[in-house]
Amino acid sequence: MTAKPNTPLLDQVKLPADLRSIEDKDLPQLARELRDEMIDAVSVTGGHLGAGLGVVELTIAIHKVFETPHDRLIFDVGHQCYPHKILTGRRDRIRTLRQEDGLSGFTKRAESEYDPFGAAHSSTSISAGLGMAVAADLSGTPRNVIAVIGDGALSAGMAYEALNNAGALDARLIVILNDNDMSIAPPTGAMSAYLARLASGRTYMGFREFGKKLTAYLGKNIDRAITRAVEHARGYVTGGTMFEEMGFYHIGPIDGHSFDHLLPVLRNVRDNAQGPVLIHVVTQKGKGYPPAEAAADKYHGVNKFDVITGAQAKAKPNAPSYTSVFAEALVQEARHDDKIVGITAAMPSGTGLDKLQDVFPERTFDVGIAEQHAVTFAAGLAAEGYKPFCALYSTFLQRGYDQVVHDVAIQGLPVRFPIDRAGFVGADGPTHAGSFDTSFLANLPGFVVMAAADEAELKHMVRTAAAYDAGPISFRYPRGEGVGVQMPERGEILEIGKGRIMKEGTKVALLSFGTRLADCLLAAEDLDAAGLSTTVADARFAKPLDHDLIRRLAREHALLITVEEGAIGGFGSQVAHFLINEGLLDEGLKLRSLVLPDVWMDQAKPETMYAKAGLDAKGIVSTVFKAFPGLSQEQLRVLGV
Numbered sequence: 001m002t003a004k005p006n007t008p009l010l011d012q013v014k015l016p017a018d019l020r021s022i023e024d025k026d027l028p029q030l031a032r033e034l035r036d037e038m039i040d041a042v043s044v045t046g047g048h049l050g051a052g053l054g055v056v057e058l059t060i061a062i063h064k065v066f067e068t069p070h071d072r073l074i075f076d077v078g079h080q081c082y083p084h085k086i087l088t089g090r091r092d093r094i095r096t097l098r099q100e101d102g103l104s105g106f107t108k109r110a111e112s113e114y115d116p117f118g119a120a121h122s123s124t125s126i127s128a129g130l131g132m133a134v135a136a137d138l139s140g141t142p143r144n145v146i147a148v149i150g151d152g153a154l155s156a157g158m159a160y161e162a163l164n165n166a167g168a169l170d171a172r173l174i175v176i177l178n179d180n181d182m183s184i185a186p187p188t189g190a191m192s193a194y195l196a197r198l199a200s201g202r203t204y205m206g207f208r209e210f211g212k213k214l215t216a217y218l219g220k221n222i223d224r225a226i227t228r229a230v231e232h233a234r235g236y237v238t239g240g241t242m243f244e245e246m247g248f249y250h251i252g253p254i255d256g257h258s259f260d261h262l263l264p265v266l267r268n269v270r271d272n273a274q275g276p277v278l279i280h281v282v283t284q285k286g287k288g289y290p291p292a293e294a295a296a297d298k299y300h301g302v303n304k305f306d307v308i309t310g311a312q313a314k315a316k317p318n319a320p321s322y323t324s325v326f327a328e329a330l331v332q333e334a335r336h337d338d339k340i341v342g343i344t345a346a347m348p349s350g351t352g353l354d355k356l357q358d359v360f361p362e363r364t365f366d367v368g369i370a371e372q373h374a375v376t377f378a379a380g381l382a383a384e385g386y387k388p389f390c391a392l393y394s395t396f397l398q399r400g401y402d403q404v405v406h407d408v409a410i411q412g413l414p415v416r417f418p419i420d421r422a423g424f425v426g427a428d429g430p431t432h433a434g435s436f437d438t439s440f441l442a443n444l445p446g447f448v449v450m451a452a453a454d455e456a457e458l459k460h461m462v463r464t465a466a467a468y469d470a471g472p473i474s475f476r477y478p479r480g481e482g483v484g485v486q487m488p489e490r491g492e493i494l495e496i497g498k499g500r501i502m503k504e505g506t507k508v509a510l511l512s513f514g515t516r517l518a519d520c521l522l523a524a525e526d527l528d529a530a531g532l533s534t535t536v537a538d539a540r541f542a543k544p545l546d547h548d549l550i551r552r553l554a555r556e557h558a559l560l561i562t563v564e565e566g567a568i569g570g571f572g573s574q575v576a577h578f579l580i581n582e583g584l585l586d587e588g589l590k591l592r593s594l595v596l597p598d599v600w601m602d603q604a605k606p607e608t609m610y611a612k613a614g615l616d617a618k619g620i621v622s623t624v625f626k627a628f629p630g631l632s633q634e635q636l637r638v639l640g641v
């Protein structure tokens with residue numbers, strides 16, 4: 001296919017097979033169109049912009065050279081896959097990205113055969129790719145497997161476990177290191193410095209020597225194009241790098257925005273590589289969109305924005321975000337106690353630890369995408385008498401679970417776990433939902449597990465955690481803004497294991513753990529109006545449970561409902577277990593437990609997701625109504641059911 005003037009090439013590319021018939025010389029035009037399409041789409045949906053802009057040429061080059069989907073292309077994290085989605089049959093839905101019933105913001109197996117492996121958490125691509133490469137060998141299927149991994153993702157231990165294994169297995173795996181010298185924030189750590197050293201050319205060989213080595217390895221004459229690529233590239237590294245020591249053939253760095261560099265290298269590797277190959281590609285995050293290129297975060301994640309100016313839509317907040325309340329409270333406590341330190345795993349702004357960093361840079365540690373290390377690093381600090389706040393999103397804490405159990409909990413070390421993004425998170429969907437932390441922490445002996453019902457409670461919990469030195473302690477809070485309650489000057493130290501009654505009633509008891517409290521109070525108004533006098537309590541603690549409070553609620557009400565933004569096995573299960581063993585269910589108490597549904601819920605607005613899950617005020621009322629089948633017509637009318 002030849003580019004016709006004024007005819008968009010992108011319109012002719014429904015699938016990668018169409019792209020393969022476009023001449024190499026026309027690919028820069030396709031790249032321009034793809035970039036424009038992506039910018040326009042994300043300006044409508046919001047989402048991850050900078051990473052995708054940086055891999056436009058790389059994505060085109062891979063689909064041009066390799067036979068996807070037969071050849072497997074795996075994007076690490078998957079947040080950079082929007083250009084890939086546009087080129088693989090999903091252009092017509094690209095403006096539904098991250099919306100309810102729309103395309104996922106990450107790669108997803110169920111969505112397309114061009115997504116052979118789903119992602120969203122980082123640093124999994126080399127392992128998955130190695131599994132696929134070995135499967136191809138075992139089944140005798142000739143196939144290329146390509147894993148594209150960012151320099152940020154290369155800070156996680158899992159990536160090294162995979163490199164180590166791949167080198168030993170000598171599998172035919174192609175790893176493309178997409179080095180844009182950015183994580184969400186600038187990357188930290190020795191590895192990023194090492195990559196920068198490689199890219200700066202200090203250890204490069206001359207291109208002639210590189211040519212000789214590549215020819216010897218690939219066994220073919222290097223054509224003129226690659227020689228040109230070599231000349232234009234900032235250099236090639238062919239010996240003694242860490243990757244080579246691990247058994248990879250290491251090519252690069254090459255310019256990831258130049259088809260002259262990308263195509264010949266990819267073709268040579270495709271045609272001749274035997275064992276594992278690592279191609280170091282240098283790209284620029286946000287490439288081709290000036291507002292992104294100029295932004296400190298390279299527009300990693302954006303709201304809807306104006307394409308001309310790059311200005312992002314900002315919702316007018318009614319209340320401060322939970323993240324900012326946490327961050328400010330932590331800074332306040334850190335001023336009072338110089339043993340307090342903060343740890344983030346590559347999410348300084350997402351967790352709010354950038355605020356602690358501003359005030360106490362020497363007491364703030366960004367360890368890179370390395371949640372497992374973050375937890376044990378915190379344990380080490382705690383063992384020496386420091387008060388570490390290891391601030392992670394609920395979903396990423398999952399990765400550090402053995403460290404939580406083995407390094408923190410068994411040793412009873414007082415690591416504080418602020419757990420952000422608890423419950424549904426909206427557009428990022430099931431991979432990012434904070435569903436399981438209460439379940440997997442409250443079953444650990446000696447752990448204190450709290451959930452904030454509102455932003456003032458969060459402030460109390462930061463203070464409580466700072467003051468509590470007897471063992472590990474966690475507190476969870478959701479994404480987004482608080483409910484606008486009056487804020488205390490400083491948090492209070494809560495009594496461990498004590499909840500609070502918000503409103504007294506006689507027939508129904510709603511026992512909330514977390515920010516569903518507001519919906520419980522709303523539901524109680526309706527229930528009261530229908531003559532079902534309702535008590536509302538805020539448990540504050542899933543561990544230790546407030547046994548006195550639960551006993552009282554059980555004895556003085558006909559129906560007890562626990563409500564939480566977590567999966568089955570969490571707070572409600574702890575309460576049920578207690579009630580069963582105390583014999584409190586033997587006397588006719590009705591017990592119901594409202595949790596996140598036992599399915600992977602796709603992205604939508606959090607309030608829509610909670611409504612679907614029956615966890616909003618209406619869902620709570622309807623649970624009560626179902627528990628009392630004999631309600632009068634008048635009561636049903638008042639309840640609106």
Ligand SMILES: Cc1ncc(C[n+]2csc(CCOP(=O)(O)OP(=O)(O)O)c2C)c(N)n1
Nearest residue numbers: 051120121122150151152153182183184346
């Ligand atoms: C285990 C895990 N921790 C944290 C994150 C949040 N996160 C998403 S993208 C990203 C940065 C990735 O950097 P890099 O791999 O260099 O890709 P780039 O965005 O620069 O293309 C981070 C920290 C994640 N997805 N997974």
